[in-house]
Amino acid sequence: MNGPTDQTRHQDRVWSVAEHLDDVLSKIDPLDPIELQLLDAQGCVLVEDITVPVALPPFDNSSMDGYAVRAADVADATESAPVALTVIGDVAAGSGELPGIGPGQAVRIMTGAPVPPGADAVVPVEWTDGGTGQGPAATMRAHSAAPQDAGGEVRVHRPAAAGAHIRARGSDVTEGEPALQAGTVLGPSQIGLLAAIGRGTVRVHPRPRVVVLSTGSELVQPGEALGPGQIHDSNSFQLTAAARDAGAIAYRVGAVADDAETLRSTLEDQLIRADILVTSGGVSVGAYDVVKETLAALSAEEGTVEFRRLAMQPGKPQGFGLIGPDRIPLLALPGNPVSSYVSFELFVRPAIRALMGLPEVHRPTTPARCTEAVASSPKGKRQFLRGSYDAEAGTVTPVGGAGSHLIKAMAHANALIIVPEDTTEVPAGAEVDVVLLG
Template sequence: MTTSENLTAPRRPRTVDEHRAFVASLLAPMPAVEVPISGALGRVLAADVVSAVALPPFDNSAMDGYAVLAADVAAASPDSPVTLPVPEDIPAGRTDVPTLRPGTAHRIMTGAPMPAGADAVVQVELTDGGVETVVVHGHPAAGQHVRRTGEDVTPGATVLTAGVVLGPPQIGLLAAVGLPTVAVRRRPRVLVLSTGSELVEPGSALAPGQIFESNGPMLAAAVADAGGEPELLRFVPDDVEVFAELLAEKAGGVDLILTSGGVSAGAYEVVKDALAGRGVEFVRVAMQPGGPQGAGRLDGDGPAVVTLPGNPVSSLVSFEVFVRPALRAAMGHPHPMRPVVSAALGEALVSPAEKRQFRRGVLDAADGTVHEVGAPASHLLASLALADCLIVVPEGVSAVDRGVDVEVWLLEA
């Protein structure tokens, strides 16, 4: 091949895996920030948590009942009960707990401190529930129904390790060891731009040739769902100078600029025109929907930029394939990708063999089958709204028969 032929030869489309890796490389790990535990749900722990206290912090009762010396009730039974005086009540929260004298019982509530001298709790169901005296019909062993200091957590123990996603149990544990705040990975800040002079805000009157803008709210919601912090800038007109001015104004302080539209091969491709030569590479990816893509770093050292196609299905599928995993990986999520399962295809499909295809689907968990929703066209947003998964047809496959197992990405997990 001559040099001139080589210069004019079309570039090989980038594979899905290549473009995913490139997008992921643009987002560095997010720094740690300290947040109140009330706002830490779903965040990724940035550092190990070491407890300064024991859990439980003191010996306490596991039952409502009576604190006793086990030897004093060792012979108690329904046929031969033991009666003990009850000189004290110990509710949960009492701090001046008196010592138990042999031959007596203290009425005690669940979680209340065990009195010195007691080594067991008789549950109230094995007594007559007396206040001044109690008739005991059972004989707990020493240590029974007593929660010992530190049996759950000892001081100095690592209770949570960095990289854990904080759910309700983890938040509860943080509170239990006395931490009001916790170090987590910062949420990526994402500027979401939708371009198109034809776009108008939902609720407005449509003039001929106009459409309601949906990509911006959709992608902002997707960013938030992935754990990021979106800032939605809507209705950017098809004007390169205006687009560039908005970027200059808004790009500072964000981790990612996410655009939709303006990246195809036609005229008035404002995103491509505005970002050409500014560190963003525009490529075709061997996938459907979502072939035209762009990614890079603004002006070489600025924030990451990912440009998605404008058709709504292409835009959201591209987000799922490339952007969501990159955002979650930057936050340290142990599983940045959507959960993947295998399911039997409910109907035969045809697919372009040179591309990886993502079809909208509904998974039937009862029989383990997956069925396509709607047609594969990239403008059919209503069918995407009905889908709970994506059916993946890999490259090199032009047809899949009914009943064949396929890869399925779960969108609602």
Template sequence: MAEPVAVADHLARVLAGVEPLSTHKLKLLDALGHPVAEDVVAPIALPRFDNSAMDGYAVQFRDVSDARHDRPIHLPVVAEFGAGPTTSHVLEAGTAVKIMTGAPIPIGCDAVVPYEWTDRGSDEVLISQPPTRGQNIRRAGDDVEEGEVVVSAGTVLGPRQIGLLAAVGRAEVLTRPRPRVVVISTGSELRDPGEALEPGTIFDANSFLLAAAVRAAGGIAYRVGAVSDDSRSFAEALEDELTRADLVITSGGISEGDFDVVKEALRGDLWFGKLAMQPGKPQGFGLFGAQRTPVITLPGNPVSSYVSFRVFVVPAIRKLLGRTPFEQPLRSATLSHGLTSSPGRQQYVRAFCESSVVTPVGGSGSHLLGDLATSNALIVVPAETTSLAPGDPVSVLMLDEEF
């Protein structure tokens, strides 16, 4: 009997079979939620030019450094600048320019006196409080320098990144599409929620769980639903879905039973085997069909299926998107309660993590979906570790944390 495969080795197998999707350009607003496929370099500085941070008066510091409430400085106002196109102006000593927020700073100006420190005069201004040198001036390049990378490849564009790209003049950006992920459950006992349950049938949780997880990971989910325990029916369903799939994930039908239809239908095309992990021992992966579409086969128990999704499918989706890192970094935490683990298997323990203290949740059964729903983390116990005591440091995979 073959030795169980290490989790890291199977993940490497999956990632080796997945390539990032082809790039295309999108208009800025259409790119919201998509990962950038290039390092975006600022063609201009932000701010583009020295400008005023306040409504006030542009002055030379030496002219107003001695201003006091009881000894105000009087300066003639020789011009007025508002935000918008303007010609350059040289500020002569002993004069002031009324200036609005965002307006270009006149040449020779080294401070802006805010309205509140003046009488807001139009022909002449009375200044009763001195600024510091450089006060209220936004210097060119203070925010972003010309040639600086403002958005790195792999970054998913949110509203803030869209605003930054617009500010540096990008009208469109090179992105990758969201991967189309087909989700198929197998089992003659499965029924959609809302349907009547006959004796011996259950509701299909897996396809909803996995389809939701695909969306949360950045993919477009196509939930096929449950396919009966018949290898021909499964093969036909898979063939029908390949035209719209960048990735296929299945749940169930890959163990050692008489009705493991996924393994039966794809035995010659995919690798199937056992991993040194718990839950999630049976796994499969390969490229299928004329387009060599990646197919990841997951176990049928809901917890096993979801844990396997987090460990293997999330990195695959991120590689399709061109996002790095592919694998979610683990967080360090302190264990609140002791636990034991089967030797030789990397265990993923449902848990709740708060303030760097992690508490195991519920039992170890791979059917305990209620415990999974109340968890926000998985404690990752290495294969060589068989027991952990309260207070021990552990590695934790956070389930609701973006990375």
């Protein structure tokens, strides 16, 4: 009798979680860099080192509303013996022509306005009479009035040292200084810095476009009434939201009926806008698991999709391959909601972040003390239980049972409790590793 073929042995193989993940990531490279407008680049990874073309701030400017003065002129100013200075003009933010200040003179200045030549300090308006000839109590009213006429007078009641209330040119960053390094993820502060140094566009790895669809003739759009044997489609919503949370631009196609030709045409239509495709359902051994049937036929023509059994719970059946002329990654996930979400976190999220060029693609993992016992974990499988993690206490509490349909428990979990393959039970108080979600 002939022995099993290599293909049969390969199909019978049980993959570990690490083996499947490594295989997925080995076939994914960061997306080619593109030039994007700043706001479109938010959340993307920078692919170039950025240096500062001009110093920040680009000129000495006032950090207060007040008066630009010579520090020597107000060195002896006191409440009882204020120093009177002649006001020779006003300088607002954006001013171009600046009056020069000589001995005994001052210029009314606004926050952010350039410091005029001759001045080496700014006296806050609260330290003056506001040019009213009255005491400090009138200063705020005076400062909101119309610009002061040249030749007026202001009384200064407190001294200001040289450099006081002046933001010096280059005090933030100097010309030629590194601003951001390649590999930086562009958040709001980084976008603000790029704008401040005059960059209107930037080269980045773009956010990947993820197309999500779920399969099953029993699935009904939320908001529609259920018929006999029907359930609402939650997977496509859950996975689309998860893809967006991972940093992707995600498109939800919705539910596709259990029809091979319909599924095939839908996948082919979506290839044009996808950097990665994610399906849920139809990957086990059921008679109507058309995802396997469809992708097997598609693989023969336009790529290879392999269906595997993984030593994990939930999420044993998985599919992965590259399809279409551009070899777009496709990850086929189980249909049970918890299996689907856990599989996304373990395999799809890292793939998305690898496409983005991020240096770290995995969720953080941390040890925690399990507050309740975990019994009957399957031997030989890595189990992922939903958990509620308390960072302050360093504990995690299982949420719900092990069933892969318990979507409510998933909604109340912020972590996945890892029970290793060789562990069949976890006593209360034992230390476990947890994957932190969100």
